[in-house]
Amino acid sequence: MADRYHHGNLRAAVLRRAAEVIESEGPYSFSLRSLAADLGVSHTAPRHHFGSREGVLNAIAVEGFQGLAERLRATRAAGGDFLETGVEYVRFAVEHPAHFQVMFAPTLLDVGEPELAAARRAAFAELTTGADTVAPDGGDKPAAVVAGWSIVHGIATLALTGNLDSSGVRALFGDADLLDIARRSAGLLFRHRPSEE
Amino acid sequence: MADRYHHGNLRAAVLRRAAEVIESEGPYSFSLRSLAADLGVSHTAPRHHFGSREGVLNAIAVEGFQGLAERLRATRAAGGDFLETGVEYVRFAVEHPAHFQVMFAPTLLDVGEPELAAARRAAFAELTTGADTVAPDGGDKPAAVVAGWSIVHGIATLALTGNLDSSGVRALFGDADLLDIARRSAGLLFRHRPSEE
């Protein structure tokens, strides 16, 4: 099947390779032509499956939102509280850096595409569930949603862009794992309720 | 001076126009050639001042880090606490979206360039000052630094990428200003110390 005219599973192969390239070089230098060359197909072959370069990125974003939603759902199903759900958000970003970058870069995407819009909506719905933990009775619940999302999104973004390392902040934690850092940091928001002290 | 052979202030004009283009179309579709055409110069003219496309982005990042550091410094000098400093971080992102995006996209930059490294170091130093507010005596100070930075960075990033709007989260706040949203959200981290209640 290796060198047949029909690649066999070009669509999946493109998505996999694209994620590798974006992970190491960022979404800017990601090139359809060099990617096609890596896979041994003509440079217009991916276009048949995705329509355009933007189509490839859209497909990656869809994969990403679906994967993220599934993870968050599984974490809650396993009894994880809002903090663990947030840590899972960071874990997803670290394990799928290319997907994460593309998901939150709307200038790279066709955000109007129905499949993408649906996947994103579903992931956001998972995300905002359980925000009440942060804002107990009488608290500012909208602010709690933004605070919870922002803190894990911020940690993920700063980590992926290398800014936690290059700023020296990472070093304050010794050799602690990023997920531990996330748990300790987000824990300041999620877990120091007076009623627990 | 308008149509002279020497543009007069091409360097500044390029930086200004580049910020406009990046603000509306993102840093990925930003093109040196169309930018030069907008300014009425040949497409290689910017290269004389910046060396390369990456050089333009580096210069924008330097401007950004310098501006951010100055803002944070001014806020603290005016008596602003750590929360207000964080709100100022968000304000900078909103007012200079192009700069903010480029500053935190290391794959677009030459992060080894000395001027950029210095500007970034200075900004990060301003940023981490005062994190003790979040973690009082005996608290987890490294985690406090990460938490404070992440929550404001997360809000800024989610807002700039339009995800606060498209997720529907923004609507929970009615017509509240983004800076108010930031203040309320980050306030959950910064201001609900038991000793204050």
Add this chain to the structure above:
DNA sequence: GCCAGAAACTTTCCACTGTATAGTTCGGCC
């Protein structure tokens, strides 16, 4: 006033990119 030399900018060329269109090969179904 003038004249180097440096700075600012243009011209031309190249390799590479994404996209459009037309053509070719293959798999599967009737």
Add this chain to the structure above:
DNA sequence: GGCCGAACTATACAGTGGAAAGTTTCTGGC
């Protein structure tokens, strides 16, 4: 066995960043 649609190739085109060499303007010293 033939045919149709899906998968892929070939070719062409406009746009991109970059390299190199040439042209115009500014500046400083006399």
